[in-house]
Amino acid sequence: MLFSKVLSDGAVVRLATAAALAWPLASCAARQVTPVAMTQPTDDRLTCPEIDQEMKSNQAAGAELLQKNAEVDQANAAKVAASIVLSGWIALTVDLSHEEQIKMRALADRNEALAALKARKRCAA
Amino acid sequence: MTSTPASVAWFARHAATGIALLLLAACATPAEPERMAVTQASGAGFPPKLQHAMCVRKVTGGEATNPLWVSEVDDAGFTEALSNSLDSVGLLGAQGSCRYFIDVDLLGLSQPTFGFTFEVTSHANYKVYDAGGKSALLATISGAYTADFAEAPLGSMRLKRANEGAIRASITQFLDRLRTMK
Numbered sequence: 001m002l003f004s005k006v007l008s009d010g011a012v013v014r015l016a017t018a019a020a021l022a023w024p025l026a027s028c029a030a031r032q033v034t035p036v037a038m039t040q041p042t043d044d045r046l047t048c049p050e051i052d053q054e055m056k057s058n059q060a061a062g063a064e065l066l067q068k069n070a071e072v073d074q075a076n077a078a079k080v081a082a083s084i085v086l087s088g089w090i091a092l093t094v095d096l097s098h099e100e101q102i103k104m105r106a107l108a109d110r111n112e113a114l115a116a117l118k119a120r121k122r123c124a125a
Numbered sequence: 126m127t128s129t130p131a132s133v134a135w136f137a138r139h140a141a142t143g144i145a146l147l148l149l150a151a152c153a154t155p156a157e158p159e160r161m162a163v164t165q166a167s168g169a170g171f172p173p174k175l176q177h178a179m180c181v182r183k184v185t186g187g188e189a190t191n192p193l194w195v196s197e198v199d200d201a202g203f204t205e206a207l208s209n210s211l212d213s214v215g216l217l218g219a220q221g222s223c224r225y226f227i228d229v230d231l232l233g234l235s236q237p238t239f240g241f242t243f244e245v246t247s248h249a250n251y252k253v254y255d256a257g258g259k260s261a262l263l264a265t266i267s268g269a270y271t272a273d274f275a276e277a278p279l280g281s282m283r284l285k286r287a288n289e290g291a292i293r294a295s296i297t298q299f300l301d302r303l304r305t306m307k
Contacts, residue, residue: 033235035248037265094238096195102233102248105186106265109230109250113263 268294
């Protein structure tokens with residue numbers, strides 16, 4: 001009863017407009033992403049087997065991130081399509097943090113630095 | 126003419142969609158090199174061996190801007206910004222006389238989807254090699270910048286300014302790292 005009264009008063013329009021204008025005020029920062037650093041202070045202390053082990057685990061983590069990145073891309077595309085067809089609000093849930101992509105590229109560079117360290121330490125290939 | 130609940134709801138939905146889309150995207154343009162370059166930095170404090178000896182060799186990982194989506198930073202724009210920054214502090218070498226080569230991997234930009242203020246963080250790996258190919262500096266640098274409503278009222282422009290500021294912050298930190306290079 002009350003709801004239909006509110007509707008007839010056009011309050012929905014005012015509420016929607018107010019919400020649309022207030023929404024951006026509620027600032028939404030991107031998710032914090034911390035990529036692995038190319039070089040680390042303890043690198044010089046790494047033994048050859050430890051370097052190999054880290055390179056392998058980085059490769060495994062990179063493969064997992066590649067898969068996740070593809071999933072995020074697919075979800076984003078679906079959200080954009082849904083925002084056009086259903087409601088523009090859905091577009092606000094698109095993930096632009098690029099978290100997986102950033103971490104994946106960082107791991108690749110880390111492995112490049114580890115490979116150089118391996119050569120410097122004259123580890124077996 | 127009287128408004129029915131259905132027409133009111135229709136209007137509300139389309140108004141909200143329109144506003145949301147306006148805030149989100151529309152005509153995104155790539156980051157501008159001159160706004161990403163560090164031109165106010167002091168040329169003091171750099172090791173003499175780096176002066177007029179550095180060249181930007183390779184930049185990877187940048188992304189082209191889709192006008193219908195959000196502003197990005199591309200490889201060419203970043204290369205120009207970094208070269209201009211090095212030039213402004215007297216580190217850029219003439220082609221053919223470079224003794225240090227810089228490769229940069231742009232890991233990506235962490236961008237918010239929406240907001241009154243946009244905080245963007247750029248992540249990049251800077252690699253400096255000497256003429257013999259030996260790494261002289263390998264640095265992972267994250268630079269953040271917040272663009273507010275006063276800087277650019279339009280959302281797409283605000284995000285672009287935030288991207289440019291985040292790259293500027295990254296280059297500033299890179300120059301600081303060069304100052305401490307042995």
